Amino acid sequence: MLGRLTLEAFKHDWIEYLAGISMVLGGLFIVILITYLGRWKWLWKEWITSVDHKKIGIMYLIYSFLMLAKGLVDAAMMRAQQAVAVGESMGYLTSEHYQQIFTAHGVTMIFFVAMGVMFGLINLILPLQIGARDVAFPFLNNLSFWFFASGGMFVIVSLVIGVYSGAGWSGYTPLSGIKYNPGVGVDYWLWSIQISGVGTLLSGINFIVTILKMRCPGMTLMKMPIFVWATFVTMILVVFAFPILNAATAMLFTDRLFDTHIFTAEYGGNPMMYINLFWAWGHPEVYILILPAFGIFSEIVPVFSHKKLFGYTSMVWALVAIAFLSFIVWLHHFFTMGAGPNVNAFFGIMTMVIAVPTGVKIFNWIFTMFRGHLELKTPMYWFLGFIFLFTIGGLSGVLMSIPAADFQVHNSLFLIAHFHNVIIGGVVFGFFAGYTYWFPKFTGFKLNETLGKYAFWCWVIGFLLAFMPLYLLGFMGASRRLDHYDVAEWQPLFLVAGVGTLVILAGVGFQVLQVLVSIKQRKENRDTNGDPWNGRTLEWSTASPPPFYNFAFVPEVHERDAFWVMKHSKIKEKAIRKYEDIHMPKNTAMGFYIGFFSFLFGFGVIWAMYWLVALSFIAMIACVILHLYQKHPDYHVPADEVKMIERKQNP
Amino acid sequence: MKASPTTAHETYPDTHHDAYSKTIFGFWIYLMGDLIFFGALFATYTVLNESTFGGPTARELFNLPYTLIQSLVLLFASFMAGLGGTAAHRKEKGRTLLFFSSTFVLGSLFLGMEINEFARLIAAGNRWDQSAFLSSYFTVVATLGVHVIFGLLWVPILLIPVLLEKSLSHVSIRRLTCLKMFWQFVNIIWIFIFSLVYLLGVG
Amino acid sequence: MIDAHHGWNHSYKPQFLGLTVGVIMTFAAYRIVMYHHLAGFTLIATIFILALIQALLQFVFFLHLGLESKPQWGMLTFLFTALVLIIIVGGSLWIMNNMNYNLMPPM
Numbered sequence: 001m002l003g004r005l006t007l008e009a010f011k012h013d014w015i016e017y018l019a020g021i022s023m024v025l026g027g028l029f030i031v032i033l034i035t036y037l038g039r040w041k042w043l044w045k046e047w048i049t050s051v052d053h054k055k056i057g058i059m060y061l062i063y064s065f066l067m068l069a070k071g072l073v074d075a076a077m078m079r080a081q082q083a084v085a086v087g088e089s090m091g092y093l094t095s096e097h098y099q100q101i102f103t104a105h106g107v108t109m110i111f112f113v114a115m116g117v118m119f120g121l122i123n124l125i126l127p128l129q130i131g132a133r134d135v136a137f138p139f140l141n142n143l144s145f146w147f148f149a150s151g152g153m154f155v156i157v158s159l160v161i162g163v164y165s166g167a168g169w170s171g172y173t174p175l176s177g178i179k180y181n182p183g184v185g186v187d188y189w190l191w192s193i194q195i196s197g198v199g200t201l202l203s204g205i206n207f208i209v210t211i212l213k214m215r216c217p218g219m220t221l222m223k224m225p226i227f228v229w230a231t232f233v234t235m236i237l238v239v240f241a242f243p244i245l246n247a248a249t250a251m252l253f254t255d256r257l258f259d260t261h262i263f264t265a266e267y268g269g270n271p272m273m274y275i276n277l278f279w280a281w282g283h284p285e286v287y288i289l290i291l292p293a294f295g296i297f298s299e300i301v302p303v304f305s306h307k308k309l310f311g312y313t314s315m316v317w318a319l320v321a322i323a324f325l326s327f328i329v330w331l332h333h334f335f336t337m338g339a340g341p342n343v344n345a346f347f348g349i350m351t352m353v354i355a356v357p358t359g360v361k362i363f364n365w366i367f368t369m370f371r372g373h374l375e376l377k378t379p380m381y382w383f384l385g386f387i388f389l390f391t392i393g394g395l396s397g398v399l400m401s402i403p404a405a406d407f408q409v410h411n412s413l414f415l416i417a418h419f420h421n422v423i424i425g426g427v428v429f430g431f432f433a434g435y436t437y438w439f440p441k442f443t444g445f446k447l448n449e450t451l452g453k454y455a456f457w458c459w460v461i462g463f464l465l466a467f468m469p470l471y472l473l474g475f476m477g478a479s480r481r482l483d484h485y486d487v488a489e490w491q492p493l494f495l496v497a498g499v500g501t502l503v504i505l506a507g508v509g510f511q512v513l514q515v516l517v518s519i520k521q522r523k524e525n526r527d528t529n530g531d532p533w534n535g536r537t538l539e540w541s542t543a544s545p546p547p548f549y550n551f552a553f554v555p556e557v558h559e560r561d562a563f564w565v566m567k568h569s570k571i572k573e574k575a576i577r578k579y580e581d582i583h584m585p586k587n588t589a590m591g592f593y594i595g596f597f598s599f600l601f602g603f604g605v606i607w608a609m610y611w612l613v614a615l616s617f618i619a620m621i622a623c624v625i626l627h628l629y630q631k632h633p634d635y636h637v638p639a640d641e642v643k644m645i646e647r648k649q650n651p
Numbered sequence: 652m653k654a655s656p657t658t659a660h661e662t663y664p665d666t667h668h669d670a671y672s673k674t675i676f677g678f679w680i681y682l683m684g685d686l687i688f689f690g691a692l693f694a695t696y697t698v699l700n701e702s703t704f705g706g707p708t709a710r711e712l713f714n715l716p717y718t719l720i721q722s723l724v725l726l727f728a729s730f731m732a733g734l735g736g737t738a739a740h741r742k743e744k745g746r747t748l749l750f751f752s753s754t755f756v757l758g759s760l761f762l763g764m765e766i767n768e769f770a771r772l773i774a775a776g777n778r779w780d781q782s783a784f785l786s787s788y789f790t791v792v793a794t795l796g797v798h799v800i801f802g803l804l805w806v807p808i809l810l811i812p813v814l815l816e817k818s819l820s821h822v823s824i825r826r827l828t829c830l831k832m833f834w835q836f837v838n839i840i841w842i843f844i845f846s847l848v849y850l851l852g853v854g
Numbered sequence: 855m856i857d858a859h860h861g862w863n864h865s866y867k868p869q870f871l872g873l874t875v876g877v878i879m880t881f882a883a884y885r886i887v888m889y890h891h892l893a894g895f896t897l898i899a900t901i902f903i904l905a906l907i908q909a910l911l912q913f914v915f916f917l918h919l920g921l922e923s924k925p926q927w928g929m930l931t932f933l934f935t936a937l938v939l940i941i942i943v944g945g946s947l948w949i950m951n952n953m954n955y956n957l958m959p960p961m
Contacts, residue, residue: 136673137673137674205677205680205681205684206677208677208680209676209680212925212927239680239683239684240687240938242684243685243690244691246688247689247691247695250794251692251695255786258779259779259780260779260787260789261704261783261786262786262787262790267780267782269699269702269786270698270702270783270950272950272957273694273699273946276946276949276950277691277694277695280691327938328945330945331945338956338957339956340955340956342952343949621804625808676927679928683931683932683935687935687938687939687942690939691942693943697947698946698947698954715884715887715888719881723880726873726876730876733916734866734869737864737869740863741864836917839909842880842908842909843905845880846883847905850883850884851887851897851901853887854887854897854901
């Protein structure tokens with residue numbers, strides 16, 4: 001009846017109990033709060049079943065922030081362990097637990113924080129920037145979010161029931177195979193990636209069709225905001241790279257469940273093929289993470305330099321070049337796996353080449369600032385921090401693109417420092433910039449500037465303290481994923497890194513404080529006209545927050561920076577326009593249900609509860625059928641209602 | 652669902668932004684992604700197909716005449732789906748039902764033949780866990796089989812509303828077009844399986 | 855790619871063409887192997903090219919590739935997919951072969 005699930009699955013060491021209990025208590029607290037406020041119906045009607053891209057975007061952000069908390073705790077635990085576990089001392093974590101922590105840290109941060117916040121922002125902004133009322137497939141958008149959430153739940157639930165994988169976020173075979181990891185940990189990992197991967201793929205399709213088919217009149221491709229271009233190119237990477245991951249993890253899954261010998265070390269299998277396929281996805285994946293951040297900066301720098309973006313066309317071509325090149329560099333993740341010099345040389349050279357279009361973008365942003373009228377608000381702080389940190393990280397990457405050099409630092413802390421450098425300096429700072437910039441659009445008030453700047457300095461100084469020592473440690477021979485080491489000289493550096501983590505946590509603390517203080521001060525920082533920064537693109541032409549239908553009248557554009565042009569054009573807009581009925585999709589519960597049953601499906605397979613597998617599969621099919629057989633999936637907003645809403649927002 | 656009836660319609664960068672165009676294009680992109688998925692499986696098969704671990708090879712195991720018949724069955728199944736899609740666009744309800752039902756029958760026959768072949772191999776001791784070659788063979792072919800199963804499930808799900816409605820609705824036509832694309836995609840994948848796995852395995 | 859406003863959605867002809875092409879080419883490939891006309895690299899190349907051509911013809915006749923009105927997003931997506939496939943499959947085979955030669959003992 002309960003398959004492999006026994007009471008053993010609930011037994012953990014005291015630290016894991018602490019984690020699990022605090023998580024359960026946290027969840028309980030939220031449930032009690034909602035009940036106390038009587039908000040269940042509201043939550044269901046307005047958020048869980050919503051197909052509105054703006055609501056879905058906010059749900060992505062909230063979920064990602066919660067996962068960020070977990071990922072940061074993982075990081076702090078690792079730093080604490082490495083600060084003390086030298087020589088005689090074994091630290092406070094067991095090896096098994098440490099392995100689960102670095103695995104969960106990687107999966108959480110990459111899949112459920114970085115991708116979550118980027119997809120959240122894209123959901124919020126994309127339709128507004130192209131003058132559309134929603135994405136191409138609103139139901140699929142909702143479903144994608146619930147698949148994303150379901151995937152994250154595997155990581156969360158593993159804290160309490162069973163264990164999480166200890167085989168690293170990349171799950172290299174044969175360690176992640178059934179022979180060396182027979183427990184449920186790797187299975188949890190597989191399902192968290194597979195299910196959230198389906199959600200990501202669906203979003204990729206959704207956003208591509210949205211961008212190609214739903215741009216407002218006059219917005220040709222070369223008139224789109226660069227953020228839209230960045231999203232477009234990113235989604236192309238998603239659609240063409242994620243199936244590779246799906247295939248690799250599916251075959252690992254059959255290896256584990258059905259005893260196939262595709263990636264095993266015996267019976268003729270080839271574990272290296274997994275690593276090859278994983279990184280054929282993995283490299284495009286890191287560009288999936290960073291390109292939206294590049295897009296965000298391309299929006300922010302012109303606005304806060306009071307100058308249009310320098311080199312729009314070269315920016316577009318740079319994005320396209322990066323996307324194409326990202327498919328032909330993947331071997332640099334395993335230079336040391338045994339390929340010959342020809343193969344290594346080819347991929348090494350391609351890796352160096354990909355730095356070129358990236359450099360073009362950096363120069364274009366700098367040239368945008370040059371002779372502009374700079375306004376150093378918090379978003380620009382994040383941008384300047386990005387320029388500084390991302391460039392260093394990029395340089396360390398180019399260093400490793402030389403196979404001979406990589407042989408020295410592969411899988412050392414130098415590598416760890418590199419990718420944290422580019423991900424934090426690039427993706428995270430990009431997100432923070434975008435979050436600060438677009439916050440007023442969706443809440444109606446700006447964030448507190450002072451606290452934002454304090455947070456920024458904590459993040460920059462904290463990052464330098466936490467990761468610069470790791471570059472040094474890498475050169476000194478420290479490998480990654482160590483839960484204990486014997487070289488006493490390394491400890492001071494690990495201690496400095498530990499301090500850096502605390503400074504970063506202080507930065508996060510300032511950000512949390514910033515939200516609370518800003519809510520308190522919202523009347524002073526109110527965004528009254530929808531355009532608090534004197535923006536250039538169409539999202540600023542709507543009220544803050546925008547009405548659920550985005551635009552009462554579909555905008556018509558003629559040039560880039562369409563809103564800027566509208567604001568400064570001599571042509572007076574027609575004062576009196578006739579309102580029309582607006583066609584909108586209805587909310588639906590099916591996305592939530594399908595996501596929920598997908599979680600039960602995976603859980604059932606993991607614990608061999610096959611009745612649960614069968615039932616949840618049937619339930620998912622039933623939900624799909626119910627969704628397909630809906631009589632009226634949409635409705636019309638009467639013109640009078642539109643008029644009323646518009647009049648209220650623009651008195 | 653009509654496009655927004657503004658005079659600006661002609662100035663939309665893509666005049667085909669109606670529900671039909673969006674759905675078909677979105678489904679097309681999904682099929683392209685599925686192609687990549689199979690590509691990764693094929694690459695794995697190509698890497699592993701000689702690793703028989705001392706066991707029997709493709710030449711010894713595959714029955715080409717049987718597989719030829721399988722191929723023709725699937726080809727006709729997807730041909731019927733193609734006819735069904737056309738009939739749907741022509742609003743010929745009776746033919747639509749007939750053609751897609753034929754797809755169901757022929758697709759089921761194909762699936763049965765595949766299951767039968769798997770059973771034959773397993774009974775002779777050549778299960779998927781005997782070598783990397785057999786593992787990757789079963790994985791590629793079974794993945795196609797799973798696609799066929801979904802394609803079969805999908806037929807009655809779409810045909811029942813068609814049966815019940817007076818004439819083919821826009822929604823039905825749109826969905827049947829996706830179904831037809833799916834079956835024809837499955838057939839294209841099978842061409843590669845037949846050629847690269849079976850024919851080259853034996854040749 | 856299919857476009858609702860076009861004629862080839864309403865004609866049964868392309869389907870019959872696709873079927874004929876499929877039957878002929880399937881038999882052709884089958885015969886070549888069954889009657890051992892070719893061997894080695896020539897065989898592999900021939901069968902592969904036959905499969906490729908049949909697949910492409912089916913893309914055109916069954917799936918109406920290339921027949922949509924401008925802008926031809928379907929064609930563009932298809933071409934990019936083909937490119938990625940060549941890179942990933944070809945690249946993987948190159949890499950794995952290279953590594954096998956360097957690392958794997960004769961099985």
